[in-house]
Amino acid sequence: MGITAAVAGASGYAGGELLRLLLQHPQIEIGALTAGSNAGTRLAEHQPHLLPLADRVLGPTTAEQLQGHDLVFLALPHGTSAKIAAELPADTVVIDCGADHRLSSAEAWQEFYGGEHAGTWAYGLPELPHPGGERQRETLRGARRIAVPGCYPTASSLALAPGFAAGLLQPDDVVVVAASGTSGAGKAAKTNMIGSEVMGSMSPYGVGGVHRHTPEIEQNLGLAAQEAVRVSFTPTLAPMSRGILATCTAKLKPGVSAEAVREAWVSTYADEAFVHVLPEGRWPRTADTLGANTALIQVAVDERVGRVIVVSAIDNLAKGTAGGAIQSANLALDLPETLGLPLVGVAP
């Protein structure tokens, strides 16, 4: 075909999922695979499920390795992608699955991540509604530098943005509690992440202070609302490999009816291929999104307390990372947005 893609960080979970999905993509050919400390080893040692690439040897993550591709996916530790990207040609499509270029505010970056802000790239959440009816996807067509959203922000922003874009929600009382599968914590070997510790257990995840994904959620919802939105966000860890279930709630503005709420959510996503507002009475399960680039959403109004309850389910590695990345790549390359991306999860 001629579209070639390199994947930096191919031995990790985001890298593995990128490769799994790219192997199904009809127009993208997999090029160089690179890694950090795993450079020099065969892919099969790290990704035994990727049988067609088993014998590929991982190169070092350098601009030299990544050059010469139309598309470069960076699945690297935070703080490392800016330097690599700067050495790549300006017309290469570079898709960063890390956090470095997601935030538009340098102050927020410094507060939550520390160090110098690497700059802001086009934000890869195509379905995000802008006020006035446009979508985030318009900013992605033809883009050459794209920041893939975090997995929690994907689930939370898709859940709540319709209400903010429609002006139905109060901006100062938003609570998100999200449960994530363990793959969201990456592949590093830590005692608190071994199977014996996480199976059969729920626990808060990284609650020591405010989670880094909070400003990203606030940025997205603020864009939809056209005013500052404040979010209380608590992530938890669930005993499963994949999946995010985000339970999101916000106060309704006075006089907003349940019908107006339903209409806002349904109409926002009526034409979206990957974001589905379920029929009334059915609630999303993460299992139904496993391996798919799909978000399932349900919304209800609790009139007793005057709040919307929105629950969204995604696969954190698919729609939450690698699937979203390829969806944005499709837009950047002027391919059909849905090309090569699965809609149907592997259930049960």
Add this chain to the structure above:
Amino acid sequence: MGITAAVAGASGYAGGELLRLLLQHPQIEIGALTAGSNAGTRLAEHQPHLLPLADRVLGPTTAEQLQGHDLVFLALPHGTSAKIAAELPADTVVIDCGADHRLSSAEAWQEFYGGEHAGTWAYGLPELPHPGGERQRETLRGARRIAVPGCYPTASSLALAPGFAAGLLQPDDVVVVAASGTSGAGKAAKTNMIGSEVMGSMSPYGVGGVHRHTPEIEQNLGLAAQEAVRVSFTPTLAPMSRGILATCTAKLKPGVSAEAVREAWVSTYADEAFVHVLPEGRWPRTADTLGANTALIQVAVDERVGRVIVVSAIDNLAKGTAGGAIQSANLALDLPETLGLPLVGVAP
């Protein structure tokens, strides 16, 4: 010696956990075991782990079977315990693990459960702080009819009550999102509860309208606060058999400091055997409470949004049902409150 206990509903999960714990109790002897449709069968068919009781045959759940015991535990479907209890002697200690007698408001009962309210019994959450410094346990000493709290209300009320009792929290903006293991849904065979459906998946649980545990949480927090408290409560189902992780958040009243928050929680439970506020920086995991009558709690302040975040972990069948029931029975019978109840969970 000589204290005998009957268990009605011995083939279900609450009944099984009551028996597991009673087998460890040094002062209570297990008497009659009864069941509904399982009457006439051996206990081993339903509770294969209860080896010492394997050959006990379940009787029918009738007052006749339950009579002649000092203590009767009812682990029955909602709406059935009042009639049985009415036929038992007034000086028998009757502990209802069901919902029938938890709510003090007949209106709330009718709204959430329907049918006639069976009346209110002493509410079996000993640690619940009352304003003025007393605890709920005072109402349980010598009581002869006790309603065991629901598992979600146990986790949520213990988490938030210290802040309300100390006057630190606003009563109108409380959000609780709780994840429960599947045993909370009971032992009935339903397609949506089979292992293939629940393993590897998170989903909302019973969100069709407001969950029945909501008024019970509001009742408890309202008692602590001495004013009406409104709660947005969303339960979710996690892929594990046991455990509840409740993430609870409420708005701080103006000017409340993080120190005042910590002091309120720590001092409330400083003398409690089963409720532990963890040292700063450590967060509760449900696995650490498995099989134990223990609640683990951590509290933090998110100053950006002016909220407390409180996370509590319990075993829904132990502290959340059967352990709580026995703790109340100990109080009713003037035994040491902690007698026979495990504090240490089975981890990992």
Add this chain to the structure above:
Amino acid sequence: MGITAAVAGASGYAGGELLRLLLQHPQIEIGALTAGSNAGTRLAEHQPHLLPLADRVLGPTTAEQLQGHDLVFLALPHGTSAKIAAELPADTVVIDCGADHRLSSAEAWQEFYGGEHAGTWAYGLPELPHPGGERQRETLRGARRIAVPGCYPTASSLALAPGFAAGLLQPDDVVVVAASGTSGAGKAAKTNMIGSEVMGSMSPYGVGGVHRHTPEIEQNLGLAAQEAVRVSFTPTLAPMSRGILATCTAKLKPGVSAEAVREAWVSTYADEAFVHVLPEGRWPRTADTLGANTALIQVAVDERVGRVIVVSAIDNLAKGTAGGAIQSANLALDLPETLGLPLVGVAP
């Protein structure tokens, strides 16, 4: 284009997996969907992950509904497919995912299943080696009635057949112990299969006497060996939704070397797309086959006891049922055998 497929039993697990895979198949169009007691309901109630088919209404499972398709998949309870198939045109490709037509011996059928034997159809395990170097796939090209193997026999037969076909193994001392995910037990709501019972637990599965899959395994290995093979087979239930790990062991004939063993397994599957003998030192994990039509195999010799140990991993619903069914359908319809079938599992 123009190939249409009906699926009978669309609300169950085998039916759901058939539809998930058929939605990815470039040449087969999904036609009628039927069910038993679920007839008249929408597919979304049973298969919420199959978003593109959500609004399809299930018809009754009758020949009338299934007629007019090129291809009919039967995912029905045992004992019911023969009657339906007899009413379908002889040139319709009928693929039975049930057990009715797998066994060639009427005596074995009566011993293990009871009732009259419905007859033997072409057996849909294309990779099964025959003595002389042919494969089972030759019998499937152009076939019009095909019996899909059981999931345990698929895993076990692929594991051991190379050794029998090469004459390396003794036929009278074969032991297979296989662990299966719970979806292998189907979607029926039974108390012993609810999540609370199966999570965190391993147990034998259906050990009351000899499992029905035993004669099928013996039939396959006997075909490869060209002599009667006797198998001790014990299935167990593992706390996961999908996956079979079969640990298979047999006595080596005198003088067989480890090299000869390795050569037999590697050469048998060297040209197979879906069956992979892993490099030495790497062992199969079921997770690496999730959702894929793939079998992973490793073989080793324990010289102390003179046995081979072969471990195979498949997804019981994919290669073990629906994937195998579509692979056979491809052969029957003269399509490329691998068309539309995923090779890469969804891991982690």
Add this chain to the structure above:
Amino acid sequence: MGITAAVAGASGYAGGELLRLLLQHPQIEIGALTAGSNAGTRLAEHQPHLLPLADRVLGPTTAEQLQGHDLVFLALPHGTSAKIAAELPADTVVIDCGADHRLSSAEAWQEFYGGEHAGTWAYGLPELPHPGGERQRETLRGARRIAVPGCYPTASSLALAPGFAAGLLQPDDVVVVAASGTSGAGKAAKTNMIGSEVMGSMSPYGVGGVHRHTPEIEQNLGLAAQEAVRVSFTPTLAPMSRGILATCTAKLKPGVSAEAVREAWVSTYADEAFVHVLPEGRWPRTADTLGANTALIQVAVDERVGRVIVVSAIDNLAKGTAGGAIQSANLALDLPETLGLPLVGVAP
């Protein structure tokens, strides 16, 4: 009471389970706690469930720390306990949870573990039948150095020993396939053991060559049989924290009836408190042993192939390690053998 116990290796899984059980023991007081690299830290960092010991600081694992106790439990890496034990007084009861002193054959030690054999201690499997009707427990009364069996050997030896002791089984064709929860692999942080890798997956465990537990199983069965027994043993890893399900099969000697088999197993364990042969038709589940010092066993004859199939379930950390250790300690100290040990598992 005056019996004090030190635990070396208190931050690991075996150490944690020892402490959990010792906290329930009415006659043993917990003394020094030591660790390797975790020395100097508080126990709560490693064992958050052990609330009563949360503030205990771990000392270094030295003879100095361990001296002055009646009882010393060693839960240390293989190869390290002999040196420590040699420095402890001869009349201290030293219980080694590691492998160093389990094997009676120095040759077997060198073949499977390498290095010099540290010597053989009394083997702590009290229920193991000896020919002639004695039990292993006779060797443990008053013992001062005891080697705790491996978890797989405990499950496998209890399962098969009755048949060998009764002379019913052929010694040269024994196959054991056992599935273990991940805690059996210890608490070390390895990438292949993190939750994302093990949840939802079964895999062989350490099959690179013959597993080290094989000679130990052969030693036990050989003792029961009074002749050399050869075992093919394959361990697998199941997606659960705790539990071993061992599926064990052996050829019957000619003419042995199913009745003789049942009689051998039932009579062997009729008087045992912790080993239960289940009634016919009921099979063991690991969940029913969770946290308990219990082994559940079922035996059946497959007459088609002339084999017994024995399935046993234990908790690898309880009966398989720490519970077995305390049971032996009770014997060594002349306490009631069952003292302080739970019989009832935490199910569901």
